[in-house]
Amino acid sequence: MNKQAIIADKAPAAVGPYSHAYLAGETLYVSGQLGLIPETGELEQGVIEQAKRGLDNLNAILEYAGFTRKDIVKTTIFLADMSDFANVNGIYAEFFADQAEYPARSCVEVAALPKAALFEIEAVAVK
Numbered sequence: 623m624n625k626q627a628i629i630a631d632k633a634p635a636a637v638g639p640y641s642h643a644y645l646a647g648e649t650l651y652v653s654g655q656l657g658l659i660p661e662t663g664e665l666e667q668g669v670i671e672q673a674k675r676g677l678d679n680l681n682a683i684l685e686y687a688g689f690t691r692k693d694i695v696k697t698t699i700f701l702a703d704m705s706d707f708a709n710v711n712g713i714y715a716e717f718f719a720d721q722a723e724y725p726a727r728s729c730v731e732v733a734a735l736p737k738a739a740l741f742e743i744e745a746v747a748v749k
Contacts (some may be wrong), residue, residue: 623647630686633679634658637736642683648749650687654700654742655679656735669706669740673713676743681717684747691718693747694725700742704731710741 628643628650636642636653643652657665657672658679666675684690701710707729718724725745735742 628683628687630683632660632682632686634660634663637663643687645687650684650689650693650745650747652680652683652745652747654698654744655683656737656739656742658737665737665739669701669703670709670713672739672741673710673743676741677713677717680743680745684745689747689749692721693749694745695748696726696746697728698744699727699729700732700735701729702732702735702738702740706740 623646626645627641628645630642633642633655637656637658640653643650655676656679657675659666659675660679660682666672681691684693699710699714701707710729
């Protein structure tokens, strides 16, 4: 099986020792994406803006690797506060609005996220 680390040029730099994604055969494993502004590495303000930016960053990685959001089969969302679920759910639905079916998903509240973020998303996509 072919394996390849993916470092996307339009996504923010990783905040640790990991790749944006890893392509293994026909499956792309995308590392957790925060709502970081790619040009500055700073977080967007507020959970809605962080969710929008995190999804944009996810999309940039997908595109760089030759995938689209329609190839996503599973996502995991991490929230600093589950009371933000409804707002994030709305942003998530907009991101996948052009699809007839949504990917499988988990959403969990965590004690803390890197950089004190409010939102993070990871994904698995398959060709």
